[in-house]
Amino acid sequence: MEPNKIISCAANTSTSKYRNVKVAPQRKRILSDTRLLPSPKRDVASPNVKRRPPLGDLNKNVATFNKQSGVSSSKITITSHARTETKLPNQAAYMLFNNDEFHSDICDEYLETMVLHELKKDWKYVSPKGSVKCYQVHSRANVVNWLIKAQEYLNQPSTVFYKTVRLFDTVLAATDVPHNMYQLISFVIMWIVTKFENVHFPTTKKLAKLCNNVYTIEQILKLEKKLLVFFGFDLNVPDTIFYVDFYIIKLNHPSELLYNAVEYILECYILHKTSSTVIASVQAAAAVSLALNLLHPTSQLWDSLSNIVGYYSDIELNDVMQDMLKQIHKVQDPKYECRYPFEKYSAQEKQKVATILLRKLIAS
The missing domain is CATH 1.10.472.10 (Cyclin-like)
Structure with a gap:
């Protein structure tokens, strides 16, 4: 298949208003322009998020393509999209980790001020x-x-x-x-x-x-x-990678393997349905802590950050880390459909970190 195409599908030019879509009774649609408000709690999102009206109908029906039966109706889920994707070209992925830039001269006080500012909006979205x-x-x-x-x-x-x-x-x-x-x-x-x-x-x-x-x-x-x-033109979304960079800088333990391990853990975890119910800083902290525990099981590197802004203890991170471990095991399973993170991080350019972590999990 041509390298400039991500998926192979077919479009139905007929008009559809999606009136036949069934909506669960408990998911009542109500009018509201209210955005998500910060939760008063630290690790549980506010449950009183008001429902918004649907985004509206498109001019054309979006059909899916099924290998066995061809073009299908709009009732079919997008599962067939994922199954008929082409292999992407072997392009080098964008790598945030850069040894030349990692040792920055940013003042610690200024850096922690930035984190404090980010933490104030960590409950957005x-x-x-x-x-x-x-x-x-x-x-x-x-x-x-x-x-x-x-x-x-x-x-x-x-x-x-x-x-x-x-x-x-x-x-x-x-x-x-x-x-x-x-x-x-x-x-x-x-x-x-x-x-x-x-x-x-x-x-x-x-x-x-x-x-x-x-x-x-x-x-x-x-x-x-x-x-x-x-979204009210508000795209100022909490950045998980910002916190990852901050924690690794504070560790004073620059390692490309560690960074790849953290990103692999996060990509496995984000496939989990509850990932967006956890604030960005907790996700980043849990991924860094788990990566350190797997790569350096006898060290206390994460605990060395106990005095910094944005630190979470292992007890606070335990539930999230357990979900991350389950996802790592799930993604490496050949029977699991959504296992691209394992394929991606098993490559040499990612230092085969996925297989390294898997071996350590099996040995532990």
């Missing part, structure tokens, strides 16, 4: 527990797995990916989304975040071409406007 329903779990995991490939293919920094998933989960928590729109919504969110974070971003024409013109330029632009209004 945190989804309430239970916001991802059972019937959404499989489709969501497929979309997130696909987004990892898209982010790598577009050569975008990891922060774009994590912010995209955070915003996508916010949409799932706040409104009812037809399954066949998951991929389109997530891809447009990634495009919006890319434009917010970088000066270089793909055009709508390139986006449509990457998706084999399954989605039209008009659909992409129309949904972009709806999403910008939905």
Whole structure:
């Protein structure tokens, strides 16, 4: 398949209003322009997030492609999208870790002031527990797995990916989304975040071409406007990678293997349905702590950070780290469908960190 196409699908040009989509009774739609408010608690998101009206209908029906039966109706989930993806070209992924830049001269006091500022907004776009329903779990995991490939293919920094998933989960928590729109919504969110974070971003024409013109330029632009209004033009999303960088800098233990291990753990974990119910700083801290425990089991490196801003004890991080461990085991299973993180981090350019961690888990 051609290298400039991420997926292979077919578009149905017939008009559809998605009136036949079934909505669970407990997910009542109500009008609200209220954004997510910070939770008074530290590790549990506020449950009183009001539902928003649906994003609206697109001009064209988005059909899916099934290998066995061809073009299917809009009722089918996007699972077939994930199964018919092409292999992405072997492009070097954007690497935040840089030995030349890692030893910065930033004053510790200034750096911790930045972290304090970030912690104040850490509760933005945190989804309430239970916001991802059972019937959404499989489709969501497929979309997130696909987004990892898209982010790598577009050569975008990891922060774009994590912010995209955070915003996508916010949409799932706040409104009812037809399954066949998951991929389109997530891809447009990634495009919006890319434009917010970088000066270089793909055009709508390139986006449509990457998706084999399954989605039209008009659909992409129309949904972009709806999403910008939905988020109130506020794309200042807590950055998990910012905290990862901060913790590793504070460790004074620069290691490319450690950084790759942390990113692998995070990419495995973000496939989990509850990942967006955990604030960014806790996710980063849990991933760094778990990576240190696996790579350096006899050391007390994480505890050495107990006096810094944004430190969490292992007891506070335990639940999240347990979920991360479960995801690491799940992703390496050949029967698991969404295992691209394992394939990605088993490559030589990632120091085969996925297989290293797996061996250590088996040996422990």
